[in-house]
Amino acid sequence: MKRALLLAFVLALSNSACGAPAAVQAQRLVIPSPTGPHPVGTVSVHLVDQSRQDPWSKSGAKRELMVSLWYPAKDVRDYKVAPWMPKAAADRYQKDNELKPGSVLMDRTDGHQGAPIDQGLGKLPVILYSPGANASRAYGTGVVQELASRGYVVVTIDHTYDAAVVEFPDGRVEAGLEMTDFAKAVEVRVADVRFVLDQLSTLDKAHVFDLQRIGMFGHSLGGAATSSSMYADRRIKAGLGLDGAVFGKMAQSGLDRPYLVVDTEGKGGMSTNPALRTFWDGLRGWRLNLTLKGAAHNSFGDDVLLIPMSAKPLGLGKAQVQEVVGTIPAKRALAFQKAYPLAFFDLHLRKRKEPLLDGPSPAFPEVAYRR
Template sequence: MNRHPSSGPGPGPGRRTVAKAALLGTAAVLAGPAAVARADRPLVLRLPAPTGPHPVGLRTFALTDPSRTDPWQPEPGEPGFGARQVMVSVLYPARTVRGFPRAPQLTPAEAGVFTGLAPLVRPGLPAAGVDWGATLTHGHVGAPPLPGRRPVLLYSPGGGDSRTLGTTLAEDLASHGHVVVLVDHPGDASQVELPDRMRVTVLRGEPDAETFRTMVDTRVADLRLVLDRLGSLPLAPVMDRRRTGIYGHSAGGTAAVSALAGDDRIAAGANLEGYLDLDPVKGLARPLLHFRTDGFAGAARLTASWEGVPGRRVRLTGAGHWVFGDHAFLVPRLRAAGLVTAGTRDALIGPEPPAAAVSSVRRELRSFFARHLS
């Protein structure tokens, strides 16, 4: 896969080919020898703690949209055909976390699948030597929420990424008083464990224009489904849905801005280096924040697509496209352990230490949403 699988032209499969590839890919990843790290002592990766005053609780929910057929699933009559399913993780300020365990970043089944998928989804990541299932988040499963109604933020990840690779930024926002909803997009995300089965990404290489259009349309519909269902979730009493924002990375940024432009329930949005040339957003009147890096391979298209779109721009220097997610913390540790090359590090997160970029993103997002969701 190329450096930016979430957008841009290139060869893309048709729906039937995509669906069959997904089913075959699942079997190959689950059964193949690459699914298990061979190292005697695989590396255990750690994520940094959030910086806010509140501990973080976490709950996960499965949502089904019976009005939509999943575009990445097989054709009618083939195994696996059915309604669109979406997984979400909700992170929130907790009253206490004592006695509530920290959630793993990936479930055991997801970790086994991701071990084989990692070098396909992000070229240069190791096919062995990492215990992906041992990484813990700082979200405590089922912890009681802090009383009070708090602004809500939806997150859509980069193309090929699962929602859990946006954990660190989401935890930081939750620790500062937001309810953050991480949305997975099955069939697009590297892997998603649904209640009844595992879904793996259908993306193999950079998607063509038609596939990218389907990705974004599907993501926007997923985000609307989540907005529709927030009021019925057990955590609804701590969500102030009148103060709802959205942010997304890469294809998730494209989808976030499209959702913002088309849904009055969303008050403000942040675009983390996503193209904006699919839908008309130039006249968007709601607050918008844009981030970009100086190491993005799609810089020319990005610049052209942002022309005339309102909103504050923030540029991150010495950074690469995947610095916005947990890759910013995982890749340097992989490099220190000799499991990725310097070239892979530079291609994914940039040549500079990511601390400055991460700090800027956290600070700017907190300030932006505090100002516009107050």
């Protein structure tokens, strides 16, 4: 199995053999619809950083990125929904993970391609999203759609050659490398993030982005990219890491802006990750640590749906899947992702009171709080 969709299986199950793939009918990945008052629009954009050579490529080419903008739309009736992942990328993605192309349909989201942004909402806060290592910007679609439906502009970033697959407008599909130098990967991601921040005013065709209210979040390596980007660039006012690591000097310095650490009880959590504990101890701004009980590393993002769907054709059993996505029901993991990032950014970018962040909530008994 290649390290992309099933990265966690490679790491957690490296000593166990997968069973023979079973013949199954195609399944459709269905991300739960957002619950906010606004319909969602989306557009994908190709960006080229003319000031930087791509650090992962030997060709000397300039650094290229694909990003997607998600936002509250004014009218979506005449605009088709965007796929979870473009078809050529989805086919390559499944092939690289020993799935027959088309065995998992990734053909719809609740984001309407090219729908006009709702300018009547005034200035909108902006949130950046960085996925995990060898993942894709699509992995965060569930939480991203929710934020957009609540009045945020969300910019999701594919870090080329670190991402699982990236499809460019000319039809090229660039697959991810087998990433081993994670410290370098974080440095590259920080440069990507700062470049995207520089492009926000150009991307803001309707002149509604509030560039004084920018947040960022990420899963796993995307969490490390979030904290590291905040150290490097003060334009990011608040950050959230979903079971995200920290690296090198970034674990030592004290961050002075709001940060939410979300972790699990297993590998990489606060209890087992000394670097994350050092980072936590050094936080000098508003801080909160939430531990999602019953969750595992891939309980966050759309993995909690995608991995179990892929288990049967790959011959993976229930115990193997639980090692990766935990024992928490997918419905509860998804409910957490809809509620807590929204509450965090509403508190710190909109200055709204959020009782959900004050302490244990009867609505979320699986969430443990630590100040």
